[in-house]
Amino acid sequence: MKRRDILKGISFGSLGFVGLNPQVKAAELLDHPFDSDDKDKKDPAFKQFGRTEFEKERDAKLFAEQFFNKHEMNTIAVLADIIIPRDERSGSATDAGTPAFIEFIAKDKPEFQTPLRGGLGWLDNEAQKRFGNVFIEITPQQRIEIVEDIAYPERKKPGMSHGVAFFNLMRNLTATAFWSSKIGISDIGYMGNTPNVWNGVPEEVLKQYGL
Amino acid sequence: MESFQIKETPAIYDVIVIGSGAGGGMAVHELTKAGAKVCLLEAGQHYDPADPKYITQMKWPYESPRRGASTRYRPFGDFDAAYGGWDIEGEPYTTKGDTKFKWFRSRMLGGRTNHWGRISLRFGPQDFKRYSIDGLGEDWPIGYEDVSPFYDAVDRLIGVFGSVENLPNDPDSIFLPPPKPRLHEHMLLKGNKNLGITTIPSRLSILTQPINDERGVCFYCHQCNRACVAYADFSSSSCLCKPAMKTRNMDVIYFAMAREVLTDAQTGLANGVSYVDTQTLEEKTVRGRIVVLAASACESARLLLNSKSARFPEGLANSSGVVGKYLHDSTGASRSAVVPALFDRKRYNEDGVGGLHVYSPWWLDNKKLDFPRGYHIEYWGGMGMPAYGFGWGIENMNGMFPDRSGNKREAGGYGASLKDDYRRFYGAYIGMAGRGEAIAREDNYCEIDPEKLDKFGIPVLRFHYKWSDHERLQAKHMHETFEQIIQELGGIPLGAKPTAEQDYGLNLPGEIIHEVGTIRMGNDPKKSALNKWQQAHDVKNLFVVDAAPFVSQGDKNCTWTILALSMRASRYIVEERKAGKL
Numbered sequence: 013m014k015r016r017d018i019l020k021g022i023s024f025g026s027l028g029f030v031g032l033n034p035q036v037k038a039a040e041l042l043d044h045p046f047d048s049d050d051k052d053k054k055d056p057a058f059k060q061f062g063r064t065e066f067e068k069e070r071d072a073k074l075f076a077e078q079f080f081n082k083h084e085m086n087t088i089a090v091l092a093d094i095i096i097p098r099d100e101r102s103g104s105a106t107d108a109g110t111p112a113f114i115e116f117i118a119k120d121k122p123e124f125q126t127p128l129r130g131g132l133g134w135l136d137n138e139a140q141k142r143f144g145n146v147f148i149e150i151t152p153q154q155r156i157e158i159v160e161d162i163a164y165p166e167r168k169k170p171g172m173s174h175g176v177a178f179f180n181l182m183r184n185l186t187a188t189a190f191w192s193s194k195i196g197i198s199d200i201g202y203m204g205n206t207p208n209v210w211n212g213v214p215e216e217v218l219k220q221y222g223l
Numbered sequence: 224m225e226s227f228q229i230k231e232t233p234a235i236y237d238v239i240v241i242g243s244g245a246g247g248g249m250a251v252h253e254l255t256k257a258g259a260k261v262c263l264l265e266a267g268q269h270y271d272p273a274d275p276k277y278i279t280q281m282k283w284p285y286e287s288p289r290r291g292a293s294t295r296y297r298p299f300g301d302f303d304a305a306y307g308g309w310d311i312e313g314e315p316y317t318t319k320g321d322t323k324f325k326w327f328r329s330r331m332l333g334g335r336t337n338h339w340g341r342i343s344l345r346f347g348p349q350d351f352k353r354y355s356i357d358g359l360g361e362d363w364p365i366g367y368e369d370v371s372p373f374y375d376a377v378d379r380l381i382g383v384f385g386s387v388e389n390l391p392n393d394p395d396s397i398f399l400p401p402p403k404p405r406l407h408e409h410m411l412l413k414g415n416k417n418l419g420i421t422t423i424p425s426r427l428s429i430l431t432q433p434i435n436d437e438r439g440v441c442f443y444c445h446q447c448n449r450a451c452v453a454y455a456d457f458s459s460s461s462c463l464c465k466p467a468m469k470t471r472n473m474d475v476i477y478f479a480m481a482r483e484v485l486t487d488a489q490t491g492l493a494n495g496v497s498y499v500d501t502q503t504l505e506e507k508t509v510r511g512r513i514v515v516l517a518a519s520a521c522e523s524a525r526l527l528l529n530s531k532s533a534r535f536p537e538g539l540a541n542s543s544g545v546v547g548k549y550l551h552d553s554t555g556a557s558r559s560a561v562v563p564a565l566f567d568r569k570r571y572n573e574d575g576v577g578g579l580h581v582y583s584p585w586w587l588d589n590k591k592l593d594f595p596r597g598y599h600i601e602y603w604g605g606m607g608m609p610a611y612g613f614g615w616g617i618e619n620m621n622g623m624f625p626d627r628s629g630n631k632r633e634a635g636g637y638g639a640s641l642k643d644d645y646r647r648f649y650g651a652y653i654g655m656a657g658r659g660e661a662i663a664r665e666d667n668y669c670e671i672d673p674e675k676l677d678k679f680g681i682p683v684l685r686f687h688y689k690w691s692d693h694e695r696l697q698a699k700h701m702h703e704t705f706e707q708i709i710q711e712l713g714g715i716p717l718g719a720k721p722t723a724e725q726d727y728g729l730n731l732p733g734e735i736i737h738e739v740g741t742i743r744m745g746n747d748p749k750k751s752a753l754n755k756w757q758q759a760h761d762v763k764n765l766f767v768v769d770a771a772p773f774v775s776q777g778d779k780n781c782t783w784t785i786l787a788l789s790m791r792a793s794r795y796i797v798e799e800r801k802a803g804k805l
Contacts, residue, residue: 071288159637167633184614192613193284
């Protein structure tokens with residue numbers, strides 16, 4: 013059901029509104045352009061998300077810049093899919109657009125730039141030392157050998173602390189990117205962001221918790 | 224560069240109102256309704272949450288390239304309806320000594336009401352008379368009985384949900400029905416009952432039923448901070464300024480950064496306001512018979528302190544010297560936790576309204592405690608919409624819990640089992656925050672920085688602020704209570720309990736965005752700047768209707784009281800004008 017229909021339902025049905033009112037206007041406005049087949053919605057304002065003029069300019073500028081080079085982007089993609097792989101329920105981190113997000117956020121929050129670039133450099137150096145090639149050129153099994161040494165902070169393997177810090181950051185950025193994507197939101201089972209009438213916790217759930 | 228010559232608007236308005244937040248919005252609403260010709264000066268831009276170009280409501284996180292992360296320009300996230308923030312380009316403020324103070328400003332119609340938490344609490348009878356109770360600070364020149372009819376009128380005009388509880392110092396409003404609790408809120412109700420911590424339905428200005436034809440009703444998207452397309456939540460822009468514009472009795476001047484309140488050298492009365500057009504940097508003047516300040520507690524104080532003349536060398540309405548002093552913000556401290564009973568919970572839409580469905584008003588007697596004033600507790604949790612920050616820090620958490628088969632596992636990780644951890648922990652986090660009353664002190668103040676100017680050439684504010692043991696010990700008590708509440712739920716507190724060296728986790732002053740007290744009211748013109756009608760002792764046609772007149776903060780949020788007092792002062796202005804006294 014479309015947002016518009018649900019919202020109109022709230023206004024006309026359950027609450028006894030009549031005539032044109034803010035609820036109906038809201039229904040029209042919130043009928044999502046990406047979900048909408050309404051050809052009349054030509055106002056470009058519908059296609060963005062309430063940016064001020066300054067924000068539009070700033071975002072456009074950030075999009076026009078490129079921070080990571082191609083090799084770095086490829087490495088981010090490989091690493092992101094190790095962190096969140098495809099499984100029976102949903103796609104992988106790269107399916108959810110993680111590398112593009114990391115590229116953008118590094119420009120938006122420059123404090124990430126050095127830890128990420130440095131971490132990618134550390135990873136390639138580690139791969140070179142152990143296996144004679146950069147991280148994306150070694151075998152999947154060899155990659156996992158390195159990841160095993162940096163993915164578990166409490167192991168505190170000597171010489172790995174920088175790798176651990178980098179992997180923590182990559183894990184967090186990847187998780188944020190994945191779970192806030194369309195794929196991730198559907199996988200996690202978030203069912204909101206849609207007009208509804210809240211009528212409390214479902215009975216069977218209250219029962220489950222003895223409440 | 225454009226000419227800097229001063230341009231005069233020809234009209235003389237009945238009233239000039241500076242600022243369009245809760246106080247200014249209510250003033251223009253009441254004054255235009257009474258037929259006054261009003262000029263509203265707003266330092267920022269126009270804003271209407273139902274205009275497509277401003278809408279952020281119900282956008283998905285992936286529509287933002289930063290997935291809803293905050294920026295310098297949207298400190299509460301990319302979809303938040305506040306233009307401005309802690310750190311506005313070209314509009315600095317400074318601090319004195321080792322003071323750390325944060326000042327949040329919104330530059331838009333409706334000000335900070337567009338994104339606020341909608342927590343709408345009345346002050347109680349004791350909140351106006353704290354000096355009589357504990358000997359600290361001052362009593363207000365008015366009592367609950369003076370404000371009560373205006374609270375009633377605000378309830379009817381704007382709408383607030385809640386439950387009738389008959390608590391002695393948390394008076395009931397005229398309530399719309401409250402939303403039912405979410406799952407973690409049911410758990411809190413049960414747990415807190417065992418602990419003797421009063422926990423009741425929250426009181427938010429969100430319409431759970433229609434109150435008029437101008438506004439829709441809540442459709443439970445949990446996004447009031449993005450401002451509502453249906454105007455189902457209260458913001459000054461939608462609910463007060465907009466109806467005021469419809470009367471045709473008001474001109475709004477946007478991008479008008481007030482510099483000074485102008486006075487007549489002979490009479491000493493206010494007769495206009497000079498302001499800077501922030502877009503052209505032109506100096507302009509608007510003339511009026513009455514001036515109402517509602518620029519926010521600190522901004523209004525700044526304006527008076529900057530309005531110096533031969534007759535008012537210490538700034539306008541400041542013969543008492545109190546302007547800028549007695550600045551206080553609510554105290555704040557918070558803690559979050561994970562509740563294993565909520566792992567792998569059943570999914571359903573749990574958005575609810577934009578905020579908490581239950582809260583804990585102050586439930587103890589300070590006479591039996593080592594700190595003088597109370598606090599209330601706000602809660603959060605539930606199966607919220609993932610956005611930037613989701614899953615962050617899992618390496619500090621997933622090692623604490625055995626897997627579904629009961630095997631111990633290592634913190635951090637990667638791959639399929641990590642991916643599953645996020646699913647398992649989703650909706651199992653809760654958090655709580657105390658919001659308490661600080662003591663108003665003369666030596667917590669804002670003043671004019673002797674050197675620094677903003678980009679408009681207006682001298683900026685300098686803050687001096689210290690917490691005392693009154694606030695520190697209150698924060699200590701908050702944290703002890705938080706741990707009890709979390710324990711009772713079978714939860715595990717996250718992070719470490721803050722120590723005495725960390726001021727027991729007190730937020731920095733200003734961070735709670737409840738600044739009050741800088742132009743306080745009182746019966747004694749030597750100890751206060753305004754009388755009990757929020758009228759300047761020194762300048763009878765000058766009023767202040769934001770939170771600056773507050774004598775003390777209460778363990779409540781200040782907005783509902785700003786609204787009630789602004790309505791009261793505005794109606795007083797109308798009566799006095801009709802009686803020919805203004």
